[in-house]
Amino acid sequence: MARGKQIYEGKAKILYEGPEPGTLIQHFKDDATAFNNQKHAVLEGKGVLNNRISEFIMSGLERVGVPTHFIRRINMREQLIRHVEIIPLEVVVRNVAAGSIAKRLGLQEGDALPRSVVEFYYKDDKLGDPMVSEDHITAFNWASPQEIDDMMAYALRVNDYLSGLFAGAGIRLVDFKLEFGRQYEGEMVRLILADEISPDCCRLWDDKTGEIMDKDRFRKDLGGVVEGYREVARRLGVLRDDDKPGKANGPVLVSSNDGEPK
Known part of the structure; x- marks a missing residue:
């Protein structure tokens, strides 16, 4: 899907004009920031995981009657969303x-x-x-x-x-x-x-160990940020059970019926 011009760039996402009026393309970056951007790093694979986890949750919320801007996922890093x-x-x-x-x-x-x-x-x-x-x-x-x-x-x-x-x-x-x-x-x-x-x-x-699985791992210099996100995705069923944290090739997402990685 062809992007339009860039209209906004935030700490973790970029927004582009969408293919139709009233739509945008939301691109998830690998950037991690904390303390109002005083701390910054690029963590390979983070954007891919956030894109898929957010898709999974937003789709579920739509099913229970919470209206969202999410329309559909375009690829590993991008979503088509409603302009708001x-x-x-x-x-x-x-x-x-x-x-x-x-x-x-x-x-x-x-x-x-x-x-x-x-x-x-x-x-x-x-x-x-x-x-x-x-x-x-x-x-x-x-x-x-x-x-x-x-x-x-x-x-x-x-x-x-x-x-x-x-x-x-x-x-x-x-x-x-x-x-x-x-x-x-x-x-x-x-x-x-x-x-x-x-x-x-x-x-x-x-729930059992109290281990942090979110961006606080970055804020508190605990390391393993992408691994924590990956474990969240795995437990939600977004990643295959046999995908091991720390693989050099980045996240391997569960395939959808259309043959595109999910």
């Missing part, structure tokens, strides 16, 4: 004390929270993506009260789906980040899930 106007907020759902909430509230990392907590952060790298309240969101017109309600409702539905999905794979879903966008269809506007869902934006721990 991104709402400048990160919606974080927390199930377990980890990261900033443990520091802010003096919680013991690893303890389950009394219930799932939804937080909003304003997307601005220069400001360090500060946490904001619903009052901030409506005062600065980043989203309407109805959109806030919809984002929270969708976020909790995604949490229910992901918690069950990962629990079945022996993985504890600690927390995760979502982004939403507005899709315009004539005079109609609908809120849909955008960006990606992968180990880049989820905290995932092995």
Whole structure:
């Protein structure tokens, strides 16, 4: 599929004009960043894994009634997606004390929270993506009260789906980040899930050992980042069971019925 011109490049993805109006091509890079891009590395195969894991999860969410920007996977690194106007907020759902909430509230990392907590952060790298309240969101017109309600409702539905999905794979879903966008269809506007869902934006721990299987391996200099992502993909059924972590040739994905690697 021919790409159009590049319209955006972020830390981990590039967006190109799509083949039809209202579509984009999302390309997953191998770049890994942390601490607002102060730490950076290129990890071979990471983009391929994130592309496939995100495809798998987004497709599953569509099946349970969560609208997403995902249309279909094009190749090992690219997806065809719906063009949306991104709402400048990160919606974080927390199930377990980890990261900033443990520091802010003096919680013991690893303890389950009394219930799932939804937080909003304003997307601005220069400001360090500060946490904001619903009052901030409506005062600065980043989203309407109805959109806030919809984002929270969708976020909790995604949490229910992901918690069950990962629990079945022996993985504890600690927390995760979502982004939403507005899709315009004539005079109609609908809120849909955008960006990606992968180990880049989820905290995932092995349910028995507590081993980290997400981007915290990069943040904390633990090594084995791609191997952690690969293990997540393997447990979700994206990789063959006989594919061993650390193979020099990169991820080997399960083949789909159309003969294209998946």
